[in-house]
Amino acid sequence: MMCTNEEPQAANQPERVPVMKSPEELTELFRSMGRKVTPQRQRIFRALQGEDSHPSAEWVYQVASTDMETISLKTVYQTLHELAELGEIQALDLGTGTTRFDPNVEISHHHLVCRSCGKVRDLFADFSGLSISASQAEGFVVGKAEVVFRGLCQECHEKLPTVPGLRPPPNSSINSQT
Amino acid sequence: MMCTNEEPQAANQPERVPVMKSPEELTELFRSMGRKVTPQRQRIFRALQGEDSHPSAEWVYQVASTDMETISLKTVYQTLHELAELGEIQALDLGTGTTRFDPNVEISHHHLVCRSCGKVRDLFADFSGLSISASQAEGFVVGKAEVVFRGLCQECHEKLPTVPGLRPPPNSSINSQT
């Protein structure tokens, strides 16, 4: 694997292509899979629509709670996991302390993670060329490679400009806006 | 960034180069930083020597406990965090459920993570060429790129050969052997 400092393939196309199924489509899918479609599930489906902030379960819960006071965090977790099982979203552990859920499951993409506020941004770059040699693998059967770029989002970079070596503040409550 | 399917630069050199400071060096360092060097700290220093299994705090505790019955898990956590603060080890969240500590902090390296047993292996490959364009970064100030290859270690691959889509078993107690 040889890497030179040029642009990744297919880097420029701002192809926010196949986001996620609509609440209607998800409803249909759930029913076809023998699952029931409840108001809370529909609310969760809606909350995920067009969301590219890689929300946590807690974030989804907060959003849904605003107009559905009774929904429980447990139900949110459960439904998110079901969506993940069905392949409609993916659960990501990006080292931010909480599992983040990504509606974008179709196209191969990677992530920029702010080490200060935990914000996650998509990076549509093709690193599919990444691989390791058999000698390096030494029996390890490799699936996919995940690339995480760690750094500071614009806001955090402006706030904490010249203070190096500081510990990132304990992830304050909900951190999943873009 | 252009990636072709050749070997990564500097992939073959089995350069397990700069591992971690010796217990003596760490002792000196701790003293120079105004910290005290206690037997339990020295025991922890020793436990980390030459360790490339990315142990968890619990693992270090178990090891140290064998010949120091009184050491407490709390002290292990504390000392590991101190070592991390001093930059002598790094704390990794690789999605295995527990924080893993890596004595290897010097050379840029990446990781193979077994999605079945949580085993972590070093991958000494130079992916430093990985970068993103300013247009992609959009204000995000990128630090380093981490590449995680997920797959199955040899043992797990032999055990669970044809069963796809199974959930990894809940991390059983200590999982940090290589």
Added chain:
DNA sequence: GACATACAGAAAATGATTGTTATTTGACAT
């Protein structure tokens, strides 16, 4: 030896997530 730290140990708090279970509710048939 004096002094400042570090230690153990207990206990409890934490935060994310999951298990339990009695009750409710969708989906579908009567």
Added chain:
DNA sequence: ATGTCAAATAACAATCATTTTCTGTATGTC
């Protein structure tokens, strides 16, 4: 409309890794 029944829900307890707080004791450092 009503009934049926498995699936879903809400409330609550529990788990797990980790941190925090406290307190009396032990031990490096000078």
